[in-house]
Amino acid sequence: MKKIIVIASFFVSALLISCGGEEKPAAQGQEAATTEEQPAMAEANPESYDPKRGEGKWTAELLALTETLDAAKADAGEKASNVKCSSCHKYTDERLVGPGWKDVTKRRTPEWLMNFITNPDPMLDKDPEAQAMLELCLVRMPNQNLTDDEARGILEFMRKNDGVK
């Protein structure tokens, strides 16, 4: 019978693999950490990533924007922005911590904006535009845990800020 002495437990899993065993965590019987909270990392298939839409639940169909402004939504959005966004974003074209909001609705699609403000971490990990902004601003946009209503209001306020009537 072979007797193998392994120094340091780090080698155990490697050894099991080399013996044809299945890969297992070193501490067997340990339930793997739940990672549902963690965003999928950047290696996701680039084919499936739509840089016009971003990543998240929002699509153009779901948003179903009208040409005219929903003034009530825009007002609610302005209130939410004042609490959760305006510390870092001016409503002009001037950059503060993050870029100014002027004309943002002309630079990005509505669904991209909705996905980015509600789901920033996965997009900062893979979206080329978001990554370019991160290189410029050096602060990852925080997840401000916006509700769907808040996010929708903020989008409407951005549209109002950009002159939609």
Next chain:
Amino acid sequence: MTSKILTIATGGALIASALQSCKPKDTSNVVSGNASVKAYVAPGKFDEVYNFVSGGFSGQMSVYGIPSGRLFRVIPVFSVDPEKGWGYSEESKPMLNTSKGFIPWDDLHHVQLSKTNGDADGRWVFGNANNTPRIARISLKTYKTEEIIEIPNSAGNHSSPFLTENTEYVVAGTRFSVPSDNVNGDVPINTYKQNFKGYLSFISVGKEDGKMDIAFQLECPGVNFDLSRAGKGVSHGWFFFSCYNTEQANTLLEVNASQRDKDFIMAVNWKKAEEYIKAGKGRKESVKYAHNVWDESTHTSTSEIKNEVTVLNVKDFPDICYMMPCPKSPHGCDVDPTGEYIVGSGKLAALLPVFSYSKILKAIESKSFDGEYEGVPVLKYESVLHGEVKKPGLGPLHTEFDAKGNAYTSFFVSSEIVKWNVKELKVIDRAPTFYSVGHLCTVEGDSKNPTGKYLIAYNKITKDRYLPTGPELCQSAQLFDISGEKMEMILDFPTIGEPHYAQMILADKIKNNSTKIYKIDENKHPYVTKGEKESKIVREGNKVHVYMTCVRSHFAPDNIEGIKMGDEVYFHVTNLEQDWDVPHGFAVKGDANAELLIMPGETQTYKWVPNGVGIVPLYCTDFCSALHQEMQGYVRVSPAGSNVPLTWSVGTNLPKAEETATK
């Protein structure tokens, strides 16, 4: 595959010992070959079990992961904690208020997890203050001390907190008997027998909100109450308290309280006491105690002084308490998972008595009494005894249980854990600890359904165990795998303060309940600033309120002028972040205060009394982003009576020429 794999921990010294047995009590021969695998939790993986450990004389409670022994958090409870602003922020100061005023320190000895149907339910963990008697309730959502209640008529609250099986009550006994609070305590110390009383306090716990209130107190003979457990299952409705110093000595207790062959475990029928209280039999006593509550919506605590308790003197109600003789200064008093067996551990005894609940009931029914002690009936030892574990070890202290009918008892003097079968009273295994073990815990080991699996011994002495650090050495935890027939030591790690007692709970029960952020929309702090546009400064005489916000990576306002000597400045700092794990810190140069740590969505207040004219910097203390070093501000302090106007701003650089010109 037939290969035999021996895994040896990185300390290569263990190889030899794993292959041959050598001198006893050498650590190396009690660490088994695959110990490192059993205690190893890979980076990024979660532990199986949460471990809540009292900090002893640190006054705090720490949270570890098991089996890795990794320290996650130290929860400030009874001692100020400058690291977290506990006892320094205006909001947390009332939490440390008592009938004697603000007290910055205490000694936290025991913890107990809240229970439903006798099982750990993962809602709260309770802790006691030994020195100035108090009980704290800590939320297992926010890992924050939410409530502290002081206990009148008590001195040395070692004997707590003990919970009933549905957390109906948290119970606290007094270690030192003393004259009651409402009589003149200016009496000769040697009048112990006439004037000193032992009180047990029953503190009700709100079913939904956990709010504590002293429901009633039992006035008992003057002795030292020690440890206790509530009955469970069949014995639900009862409590069992060990008592020592039944000699009622008032000096040199180590000799004078060790005279009698047997002291007592006092069985308390608390359901009966509850009936008497409901029937209005209690007497009202005028006392003074503080009740402090943290409000999560205002992020602020309040302290209220209360003035009355209801007391039953057990002498007047002879069917509440019964004394059971127990050999030699009993300390631990533990109830097995079925509720039928009560294990008494006499610190100086050479055997472990196990009492039977059904025999206790029979003995009471048939009046199998052996006289009385200070008006409380004494049950005959033989009538209530299930049996004795003979020659288990030296200095038995505490017992917890596994799922297979076994008990695990710590032995202080002989430094070992002994595993024995509760029904058969037979010793199965023994394992040395290093050194002088006090409490131990198994996973949910005081519940109706212990998991067993792991056992931790908490050791008082560690000399020669770790790299030395001068005269004061750490105390330690030693982790055993108890899933097999033999106990196996798998890890040994240092702890905070004195790890007096601890409990373990399966992580799955609570890990998904953690609060991640406080919603800014729900923040009802009176000085909250919801958005940078709302930031402002309001002067009320010499009190100056700064409504300040913070977000990665700046404060608003961050330039403040017009503060004068003699002002009291209150920085009410609101963290506007709504993302998990992004607190900001706040500190002011040269100030006799600690820092604030402000969680996402929270508002906390820092009081500053300027102590010199000049420019005073402030900054964020908790590394928050790549531009954390930029997160700073300036306050200009002018002499008293100066006419520099009160101004504030953020983002306005290069002030106008006339402002620069002001002297």
